[in-house]
Amino acid sequence: MCELLGMSANVPTDICFSFTGLMQRGGKTGPHRDGWGITFYEGKGFRTFKDPSPSFDSRIAELVQNYPIKSCAVVSHIRQANRGGVNLENTHPFTRELWGQYWTFAHNGQLTGYDQLETGRFKPVGETDSEKAFCWLLNQLDARFPEIPQDCDAMFALVAECCDTLRQLGVYNMLLSNGEYVLTYCSNNLHWITRRAPFGKASLIDEDVTIDFQQETTPNDVVTVIATQPLTNDERWHKMGVGEFSVFHLGEPVYSRVLESDTSGEKKK
C-alpha cells in the first residue's frame, strides 16, 4: 500500500511541515520504501520531484523538505509497491494534459481486473494498476467532455462515478488535481483538515517537529491538507467515509458526495 498527501490553499503555501511527516513513513516510521513523488502547481504549470528510492534518506526529498516551494495545489505520494516494478515510470504522481490543463493523479490501494479498462488515447507508460486507472479516468472525461466543461459539477459527478467503478475493482483512495481543484476519493483511508484563523500549534506524529501556524500565516489564509492517515497528533482530522468524494478549491471544500448508504450524507456546494 501507499500513503497520499494533498493540499489546497487560497494563497501559495509551502507544504514542508506535512511533507516532513510523510517522508518519515518512506522507510523509517513506515514501510513505504518503493519511491515517492510530489507535484506542486504554480499557475497553470507544475513541477514534480520524484524518486524510486526511499524518501527518508533521499537527497531530493531533503531539498523539498527544506526549500519552501509555495503552491495552491499539491499532490504527493509514497509508495509500497504491489503492482509494477520499483522504477521511475511506476512512481506516482502521474501527470497528463487534458483540455489544455495538466492533471495530476496519485492512488493508494490495489486493483484487480484492471487490464480491461479502456484508456483510448491515454496510454500507460508503466505497468501499475494506478496509472491504468488514471488513463481510463481521463479517457472517460475526454469522451464525455470533448471541450473543457463549463459545468464543473457535472465533471465532478462523472469523476465520482468513475471512482465508484474503480472501487469495485479493489481499494481506491485517490488524489487528483488540475492545479485549481483538488479532487479526493476515499475507499477506506483518507483524512483531511482545514486550517484557518485563529491558527494554533501542531506537532507531527512521525518526527519531533512542532509548528506554530500563526507564525507562518496571515489571518486570511485557508489551507486544507488531505492525508491517508493524520499527520499531527494534536489537531482534529476528519475521516472520510467509504465512497466519499470531495473537491477542494482554494483551501475550502466546495463539492462533496457521499454514498446514499452513508447516513451522514449530504451534498454541499
Add this chain to the structure above:
Amino acid sequence: MCELLGMSANVPTDICFSFTGLMQRGGKTGPHRDGWGITFYEGKGFRTFKDPSPSFDSRIAELVQNYPIKSCAVVSHIRQANRGGVNLENTHPFTRELWGQYWTFAHNGQLTGYDQLETGRFKPVGETDSEKAFCWLLNQLDARFPEIPQDCDAMFALVAECCDTLRQLGVYNMLLSNGEYVLTYCSNNLHWITRRAPFGKASLIDEDVTIDFQQETTPNDVVTVIATQPLTNDERWHKMGVGEFSVFHLGEPVYSRVLESDTSGEKKK
C-alpha cells in the same frame, strides 16, 4: 533566445559537468535569466527539474549540479523569454505522452505565424511558440502513426519534415527525446561532440572547472553531448548545418539528414 543541452549515452551517465557550464549562462555568463529545466530519462520514466527563476543562483539547479543523476537521455534548456510570460507553464522542457512513451521537447529560437498550427488533441497549456510547435509536431506524428511505428526511419523522416516546416516560421533549433532516441534539428546554432575512449580532459568555457573523463568513465562508454554553443574550449565540437537533422541512440549518431543544398550532405544509418 535560449540555450539547449542534450545528452545521449550507452550507459547511464551524469551530466553534472556540462550542466554546470550551461547554468552559468543562466544569468551569469549569459543573459538567459528566464528559467531553466532539465529532464532525465531513467528507463521509460523521467524526472524533470525546472524553475522559472535564473539558473545560476537556483537552489534546485545547485542540487542538479551536485547530485549525479545518471541517465542515457537528457534534454535541458535555459530560457531568455520572447513569446510567453516568465512562469512555470512556459518553462522548457515540455513532456507529453504519445504511443505509451513520454516525449520531451526543448526549443531555441522564435517563430511567427504559429497560431495556425493545428495541434489536435495535444493542447498547449502555456503561451509559448515552442509548446505550440511541440504539440503540432506530436499531432503530426499521431496522425501519421496511430500506433507506435515499427519503422523508426519513417518516423524520423517525418520529424525532419516537420522541423523544416517550423523553420519556415523562424528560428527553430530543437531537442526531442522519447528516452531512447535524442532527435536534434539545427536552424542556425547547434553543436555536438561524441566522447569515447581514449578519454581526455576538458575545461568548461563558462566556469573554472576541468574534468578528466578517464577518471569518470569505463573504456566502453560512448557519450554524445549536444549544445547550442560548445561548452568546452579544448575539444572539437561539430557545428551542425542549416536544416541538419540528426538522431542519437546510446551515444552514437544513428540517423542524419542534411538539406540537399548543403554539399556536405549524406544520409547515414
